Amino acid sequence: MIAPFTRIALAVAAFGGIAAFGLWAAPAVAQSGPLRIEITEGVIEPLPFAAPTFVAENAAAADAAQDITRVIAADLRGTGLFREIPSTAHISTITNFSSPVQFNDWQAINAQALITGSVEQSANGQLIVRFRLFDVFSQQPLGEGLQFVGSPDSWRRMAHNVADQVYERLTGETGYFDTRVAFISESGPKNARLKRLAIMDYDGANVQYLTDSRALVLAPRFSPDGSRLLYTSYESGEPRVYLMDVATVSRRPLETFVAGNMTFAPRWSPDGGRVVFSEEQGGNTDIFMLDLGSGLRTQLTQAPSIETAPSFSPDGTQVVFESDRSGTQQIYVMSANGGDARRISSGTGRYGTPVWSPRGDLIAFTNQNEGRFHIGVMRTDGSEERLLTASFLDEGPSWAPNGRVIMFTRETAGADGAPALYSVDISGRNLQRVATPGMASDPSWSPLQN
Amino acid sequence: MSSLIRIFTRATLVVAVLGLAACGQGRLGAGNTTNLNGSGLNGAGAQDPSSPAYFNQTIGDRVLFAVDQSTLSAEGRTILNGQAQWLLTNTEYAALIEGHADEQGTREYNLALGARRAAAVQEYLISQGVPANRLRTISYGKERPLEICSDETCYSQNRRAVTVISVGLGA
Numbered sequence: 001m002i003a004p005f006t007r008i009a010l011a012v013a014a015f016g017g018i019a020a021f022g023l024w025a026a027p028a029v030a031q032s033g034p035l036r037i038e039i040t041e042g043v044i045e046p047l048p049f050a051a052p053t054f055v056a057e058n059a060a061a062a063d064a065a066q067d068i069t070r071v072i073a074a075d076l077r078g079t080g081l082f083r084e085i086p087s088t089a090h091i092s093t094i095t096n097f098s099s100p101v102q103f104n105d106w107q108a109i110n111a112q113a114l115i116t117g118s119v120e121q122s123a124n125g126q127l128i129v130r131f132r133l134f135d136v137f138s139q140q141p142l143g144e145g146l147q148f149v150g151s152p153d154s155w156r157r158m159a160h161n162v163a164d165q166v167y168e169r170l171t172g173e174t175g176y177f178d179t180r181v182a183f184i185s186e187s188g189p190k191n192a193r194l195k196r197l198a199i200m201d202y203d204g205a206n207v208q209y210l211t212d213s214r215a216l217v218l219a220p221r222f223s224p225d226g227s228r229l230l231y232t233s234y235e236s237g238e239p240r241v242y243l244m245d246v247a248t249v250s251r252r253p254l255e256t257f258v259a260g261n262m263t264f265a266p267r268w269s270p271d272g273g274r275v276v277f278s279e280e281q282g283g284n285t286d287i288f289m290l291d292l293g294s295g296l297r298t299q300l301t302q303a304p305s306i307e308t309a310p311s312f313s314p315d316g317t318q319v320v321f322e323s324d325r326s327g328t329q330q331i332y333v334m335s336a337n338g339g340d341a342r343r344i345s346s347g348t349g350r351y352g353t354p355v356w357s358p359r360g361d362l363i364a365f366t367n368q369n370e371g372r373f374h375i376g377v378m379r380t381d382g383s384e385e386r387l388l389t390a391s392f393l394d395e396g397p398s399w400a401p402n403g404r405v406i407m408f409t410r411e412t413a414g415a416d417g418a419p420a421l422y423s424v425d426i427s428g429r430n431l432q433r434v435a436t437p438g439m440a441s442d443p444s445w446s447p448l449q450n
Numbered sequence: 451m452s453s454l455i456r457i458f459t460r461a462t463l464v465v466a467v468l469g470l471a472a473c474g475q476g477r478l479g480a481g482n483t484t485n486l487n488g489s490g491l492n493g494a495g496a497q498d499p500s501s502p503a504y505f506n507q508t509i510g511d512r513v514l515f516a517v518d519q520s521t522l523s524a525e526g527r528t529i530l531n532g533q534a535q536w537l538l539t540n541t542e543y544a545a546l547i548e549g550h551a552d553e554q555g556t557r558e559y560n561l562a563l564g565a566r567r568a569a570a571v572q573e574y575l576i577s578q579g580v581p582a583n584r585l586r587t588i589s590y591g592k593e594r595p596l597e598i599c600s601d602e603t604c605y606s607q608n609r610r611a612v613t614v615i616s617v618g619l620g621a
Contacts, residue, residue, distance in 0.1 A: 282569055
């Protein structure tokens, strides 16, 4: 039995115990602007930060203080944008969250950003996490101190919330740490793979299995509010799109089955009210749209070629998809009402699995060329294509909610070949394997939780 | 008279099926149908032209495709002619045609490509007179490779459409 995931509302309040801090945009003393790292440039030199272990306000909070500090630091390190100065190099220790910071001690070890915090277990058992962020060289706070309150078992989410705040204040972009990833967990030999639908925190913690391995399942997609999943399952004997409520793990077919017709490759509209997907009839695959409210079904493409992998633009007006109408897989954009499509891919090889960035500026894709696979991005008109990765088999990009990082499937070659999840940022840097309990494929990144 | 013979034939098949199940020869993805392929029935079984073993081994239960293609080769059509003839003779059988792709492709595209291959076989069998209501298709894309190496010797075996016969489906 799978315990339903409980969404915990974290009380977020301006930290009342300390006089109001200046806003982070306020002019800093020692520099021309606030401490800021620009993601778009492709960071080569990460910004050094120190995150001394949060002060445990009482004995009951000691373990949580250690754990929370560790997760915050791991979140920030994992971006590739920040470099942690290890605690062994620290001159100062923070023993009182309210005491003035000895900036000289942090300047001496070249920490540019300093995160201080405290963790307290309240009399009613709630965990209270407070933090402050400082620009060490201007000796100024970056934003207000914040306090998060939640149940002790939500400590990871509170840590991710702190890290998201730090990321946002240092980059000017929203973070992506308090997120989940839906994926396919795989086991067994290559010619008899068992696949299960699973979700986990973005960093691999808190894995939950949502289906057993009796039916082949493929390619989950988080709804825009993170509460539901679309995925493809063979549980009826034929591949069909299903809809699952994540909290209750209840599922239903997206539509009444039409015998012999395969449905697959679903994606949500940005408002969660519509689904685009592929349906195969008599060997031919086209793209359809289903309005979840009215049940109205619209056929968006009508061609004898393969049209699949549709993905909405963030404003809901356009759909990017792949088609082999030219003879090979290429990427096209059409109105969300269907009609004429324009090809946007123009490089070498085959292009598939286009996914529109949540920021609207880029389309991520899989490129297959001369026996190698790449994850890449291009502008929505097809210009400025950049390949970010290369391997035997990379495919299926999914965007972080801030549009700065892409997660995808990488599979190794050969009889012992196995899939794993990887992430890379949009400049092509910071390629990392994502922690999963075993083989994993088809990641779908959730929106930022609240 | 003829109905008595048919009953006898079916009873024989049931016995064979139970024997196979006990040997754990069921294959993944066969759904609710009773799968008689890959059964390891040899010798006498394969000599009997009305046996599933004969269909699988002597006629051939699969056709192979070129890279990214769903066009039937001359060799493939020869095999399918034999399949059609067998299905027209052994009318108590129906067929599920599985379309497959090699791993050199994206997941969604390979599902669509597998469906194309299965449909190509289905259409050809129908053109040879097999009633459409005895034929179903399913695509597994690249999800069920037969051979697991990552070069053309395996890929060529994985780009396939397999005709899986079973008793009574849709008949």
